[in-house]
Amino acid sequence: xxxxxPIVTAMAMFAIAFLYLPLLAVGxxxxxxxxxxxxxxxFTFDWYTKLLQNELILEAxxxxxxxxxxxxxxxxxxxxxxxxxxxxxxxxxxxxxxxxVVLHIPVVIPDIILAASLVVxxxxxxxxxxxxxxxxxxxxxxxxxxxxxxxxxVVRSRLVSLGRxxxxxxxxxxxxxxxxxxxxxxxxLLPGIMAGAMMAFTLSLDDFVISFFTAGPDSITLPLYIxxxxxxxxxxxxxxxxxxxVLITVILIxxxxxxxxx
Amino acid sequence: xxxxxxxxxxxxxLARRGLGYLGPGILWLxxxxxxxxxxxxxxxxxxxxxxxxxxxxxxFENYKRFLGFSVFGWTADYFIxxxxxxWVACMSTLICVILSYPLAFFICSRPEKKRYLWLTLIIVPxxxxxxxxxxxxxxxxxxDMPLAQLASFLKLIPxxxxxxxxxxxxxxxxxxIFLPFVTLPLYSSVERLDWSLVExxxxxxxxxxxxxxxxxxxxxxxxxxxxxxxxxxxxxGMFVVPNLLxxxxxxxxxxLIQQQFGPSRDWPFGAAISMALMVLTMISLxxxxxxSKEVEII
Numbered sequence: 001x002x003x004x005x006p007i008v009t010a011m012a013m014f015a016i017a018f019l020y021l022p023l024l025a026v027g028x029x030x031x032x033x034x035x036x037x038x039x040x041x042x043f044t045f046d047w048y049t050k051l052l053q054n055e056l057i058l059e060a061x062x063x064x065x066x067x068x069x070x071x072x073x074x075x076x077x078x079x080x081x082x083x084x085x086x087x088x089x090x091x092x093x094x095x096x097x098x099x100x101v102v103l104h105i106p107v108v109i110p111d112i113i114l115a116a117s118l119v120v121x122x123x124x125x126x127x128x129x130x131x132x133x134x135x136x137x138x139x140x141x142x143x144x145x146x147x148x149x150x151x152x153x154v155v156r157s158r159l160v161s162l163g164r165x166x167x168x169x170x171x172x173x174x175x176x177x178x179x180x181x182x183x184x185x186x187x188x189l190l191p192g193i194m195a196g197a198m199m200a201f202t203l204s205l206d207d208f209v210i211s212f213f214t215a216g217p218d219s220i221t222l223p224l225y226i227x228x229x230x231x232x233x234x235x236x237x238x239x240x241x242x243x244x245x246v247l248i249t250v251i252l253i254x255x256x257x258x259x260x261x262x
Numbered sequence: 263x264x265x266x267x268x269x270x271x272x273x274x275x276l277a278r279r280g281l282g283y284l285g286p287g288i289l290w291l292x293x294x295x296x297x298x299x300x301x302x303x304x305x306x307x308x309x310x311x312x313x314x315x316x317x318x319x320x321x322f323e324n325y326k327r328f329l330g331f332s333v334f335g336w337t338a339d340y341f342i343x344x345x346x347x348x349w350v351a352c353m354s355t356l357i358c359v360i361l362s363y364p365l366a367f368f369i370c371s372r373p374e375k376k377r378y379l380w381l382t383l384i385i386v387p388x389x390x391x392x393x394x395x396x397x398x399x400x401x402x403x404x405x406d407m408p409l410a411q412l413a414s415f416l417k418l419i420p421x422x423x424x425x426x427x428x429x430x431x432x433x434x435x436x437x438x439i440f441l442p443f444v445t446l447p448l449y450s451s452v453e454r455l456d457w458s459l460v461e462x463x464x465x466x467x468x469x470x471x472x473x474x475x476x477x478x479x480x481x482x483x484x485x486x487x488x489x490x491x492x493x494x495x496x497x498x499g500m501f502v503v504p505n506l507l508x509x510x511x512x513x514x515x516x517x518l519i520q521q522q523f524g525p526s527r528d529w530p531f532g533a534a535i536s537m538a539l540m541v542l543t544m545i546s547l548x549x550x551x552x553x554s555k556e557v558e559i560i
Contacts, residue, residue: 003371012368019384085284110543145295202388257378
């Protein structure tokens with residue numbers, strides 16, 4: 001353990017306070033008894049009970065969950081195979097560079113550009129098939145697209161740090177290709193795959209822009225709902241909804257930490 | 263025939279199997295990432311019809327308009343917005359870096375068992391949706407709250423007005439959203455820091471500044487670079503924060519693009535602005551890459 005200057009500690013505390021100020025403000029006003037204005041009028045849980053009667057919000061919560069789970073599952077599978085294919089085969093230098101560039105596009109390009117290009121392409125595809133009407137299906141496609149790259153990058157770094165020795169040993173002991181994948185590569189990779197999946201899930205929950213551009217009237221998610229409400233006026237119900245979202249996040253993080261550390 | 267780690271096989275056999283792994287993922291990225299990108303480039307060169315539909319007539323009009331040439335003569339509006347976006351992105355990144363260093367060092371100075379706790383403390387806001395963390399500033403900067411009271415007491419703003427929409431509010435939103443994006447990668451670099459180099463520098467009477475620039479900065483550069491990219495890129499295209507906290511007074515290029523795809527329904531012009539944003543982001547990253555190499559040499 002190292003001693004650090006008190007000024008460093010003070011600045012660190014300031015940074016943490018800065019991170020939590022917004023969450024704290026939302027939490028405090030979610031139990032404030034007044035509907036209008038921001039003065040403290042006493043403690044209440046009314047806004048939380050009102051939430052549960054709001055069918056729009058329940059539907060939005062459901063949509064958010066479906067979107068995050070479906071896109072994460074698909075992206076994790078595709079991304080993992082992509083990483084294995086990238087790292088475990090003797091591709092030429094040009095192919096490798098090309099694949100590398102494609103994988104890094106979602107990292108180095110603002111997401112609003114991906115969103116814009118998807119709007120245009122879905123708009124053109126709509127001329128062919130009505131499947132591409134704005135809605136949950138399009139949102140899932142959009143989310144998978146940026147998740148795949150992140151999953152593949154995370155899994156690949158795990159593959160690189162694993163090295164090839166163990167797989168080589170398995171090969172020497174006459175493991176077939178599918179046996180090698182099932183019993184050696186994937187089990188060894190599991191922490192990397194989990195980390196990639198977690199990252200994908202987070203990205204999906206955190207995303208606003210891609211959803212905002214590709215959503216239809218029946219596929220409102222929680223961030224979209226909150227945004228639309230805030231644009232009209234800030235209400236205590238929204239604070240309550242946001243607070244619940246934060247609490248669920250906390251529970252999720254603690255759960256994952258328990259899971260990954262044992 | 264060749265031996266590919268422990269297996270006697272042929273080039274063709276390997277390529278076929280490799281494609282089996284790569285195929286679905288790459289196909290997905292080609293269809294939904296590369297192809298749409300190309301289509302966007304194409305659309306930036308065509309014309310908008312009277313009702314917002316696409317008319318496939320080749321034109322440079324969208325780019326000319328973006329450069330400020332319109333029927334009413336030349337305007338600098340789009341230049342100002344572009345410049346402001348780059349400026350906000352650079353400054354937000356800088357503030358995030360300045361706050362992240364103490365934070366990363368602080369977490370590393372905790373006993374090992376407690377570090378997880380502190381890291382979790384950083385991850386909770388990181389995982390909270392940015393819409394929530396953005397609109398929360400509408401509450402904090404409201405007229406009844408201490409910050410606005412203080413500002414009006416100092417005669418910075420008229421009494422009973424909120425501190426938003428303003429540049430200040432935009433920075434607050436940006437930094438509070440993106441701070442963890444620098445702190446987390448920086449932390450992983452600081453954790454692996456070789457302290458003997460720092461101590462050697464101190465033993466040789468290096469000033470605090472030199473200890474930082476020559477013993478700490480080069481060692482933490484990998485994490486710092488990841489952090490800088492993770493903040494700079496999204497802040498360049500950000501539209502939630504300027505929309506809620508900046509209003510029409512402090513528009514960024516993200517709002518401009520969203521307007522074209524939303525209310526104005528001018529996809530070709532929106533595509534042209536997107537291209538400009540992409541080029542600008544690429545140039546900035548390239549410049550940073552060159553600069554950061556210089557840092558390594560020192």
